[in-house]
Amino acid sequence: MPVAARPDPEKLLLQIQAEEKYSASGRLKVFLGYASGVGKSYRMLDEGRRRHERGEDVVVGALQPDIPPEIRGILKTLQVIPLKLIDGQPVMDINAILRRRPQVCLVDGLAYDNPAGSRNAHRWQDVEQLLEAGICVITTINLQFIEERRAEVEAIRGKAVSVTVPEAFLRNADEIVVVDAPAEHSLVRGDQSAPGALANEEERKLNHLREIALLLAAEVVDEQLESYLERHGVTQAWGMQERILVCITPTSNAARMIDRARLTRDRFHGELYVAYVEGSDLTTDERQALEDHLALARNAGAEIQLLDGDDAVCTIMDFARERGITQIFIGHSLSEDWRARLGLTTVDRLIRAADGIDVKLFPH
């Protein structure tokens, strides 16, 4: 059961302030696509049209240079604030939009730079200004233009991009929507347009980008879920991804456990934690072994946790519940006095305690 937080006056104040800010500034909604032609602009403008029909005051603040025919129909129903030409470069007319003060402004294509001498260097900063003025913005972006994803996408596409938007800008958006489409356009049509290997190669690249875009959206949604639960006083982590916790001791076969955990994390696109519960004093050798294990963990990109508690099982389980761990990896020893310690071992107690969490046992 989710745990309701006790009302903490400081927290309440922060919450109220956050809500005030929330209502004063405009909301940002981003349509994210993995390539051009998946239909982002259409989805955005279609939403604009529907909002307009429901009585919201909607304007189009920026359009892409090429306007496909299916969009032209929608544009007839919406007011468009034309781009200004500065040094022959089309720029969003932010002053005109601010003067016009619509409820909603549609900005097709977030990744544009403004010419030198403009108020803002980048269009995403223009958008920020609109949001601050209380205007809601709906915008579109392609995966390749996200700064933090650029290297990865360039490696796949083999093409460089010069304009980027910081990922944090997207993560702070109130809403993000993935515009998904198969790399190959249609079941039936695809069979005819087949220049063989080239098409397959292109399709593989696109599918790779598609996967990255979907996972990025999943991450953003995961953050939204957690912040939502936090706002509503649920302290338990509820993310939908696999979260693996590897519990190590100096005698663990840490190399194998971390290797396996890393593989599982990668396949599930999940998260990896490596924890050590501090207990009795360690010998120099043990200390060294532990340090080596932790180095492996860092290498694997794990989040390292040095936990402190009287009882290892309780400490591990508290942490696991708080973080929404789905799998615990732990070593077991096969010492000779095994029968004597039956039913009392840490592993045994952990298995009993780990409701709803898989426990994976590794030989030391």
Next chain:
Amino acid sequence: MSSSSPINLEGTEQQTPTQHRGKLKIFLGYAPGVGKTYQMLEEAQQLKREGIDIVVGYFEPHARADTIALIEHLEVVPRQVIEYRGARFEEMDTDAILTRHPQVCVVDEFAHTNVPGAQRTKRWQDVMILIENGVNVLTTMNVQHLESLNDRIFRMTGVRVRETVPDWVLHQAAEIVMIDLTPEALLNRLDRGVVYHGDKILRAKENFFQESTLTALRELALRETAFEVEFRQTSGDPNAGVQSSHAGERQTTAVSRSSERVLVYVTAEPSSVALIRRAKRVSDYLKGECIAVAIVPPRHTSDSCEAGAAIDKHLTFARNLQVETHVLTGGDIAEQLMSFVRQHGITQIYLLRPQMPRWNIPFKPNLVQQLVRLARDMEVTIVAERGTRPLKR
């Protein structure tokens, strides 16, 4: 995906792929009202404009107004009427569609369970018949109907979804498209009466339609779609790995089908079902193979009869998920499992949490303890039954 490279899956050999096997496209969503059917019908209209021979095989008659408008000018194959307990039910008429034999058939609600008396229990089975006979199919489903997520959805929402589609069926689809919409927009649609009418709105809000639940379901759908995209990249194409090497460390492990072999020890315990789901999901993600093993006593006693029936039920469940099953007879459980492990190159074992120790036999080690002692190099995973902890705010 070209027609010359059908998706190749282990365990599907019995369905001999013909040259004219149809393709399946799934519009995947995370809740009613996100626009799956709408987008599917838009595509259907587009295909018709291009001169493709397309019919509607099943369409939900309670659909929303803007969706119904999209069905105009599309040929609809009449549904068949099935009488059950004096009431009349309508289901898709698969035979009639096969007789008509269009290039593409539109089938709403892939996860639907047919009324008893229909030729097949599940609509997805009807769809597979269409595909095998060379009809391309467009269909819709929500992520919560995916078999391997069933326990997770139950834990999160307290709702046990009865209409499920096995994961291997999804893997057969040539294309899966995520139909995304933000929960804010969806709740807005719900409030405006676009999704449901009257009382149903309130009831919906008590179940799936809470912002937290919707957000969680949406994340699941995004991850599932990403997995399906990746799955198509790395399976069925021996060269797929070459591409992946660009993406850096995270992708390099995803190159070839691993030699991972997961054994699930199935018993009469009801939670065996959840155990099988979990082990199958993990082995799917590790690109491994999942094998279910049960052990029955050598001679049936009246007591073991009931247990035997439960075990049979669980093994059937496993086979429906395309998990290979084996039944071993009698003997010591741990030793039987271990000899199977050695014969079949098993790399890890999944089993349920042992019952609490009986205090009258304090020194008898439980199955986990016996296994880890015998299986010195084996990973042993204990799956505990998951209760519900609804994601309510």
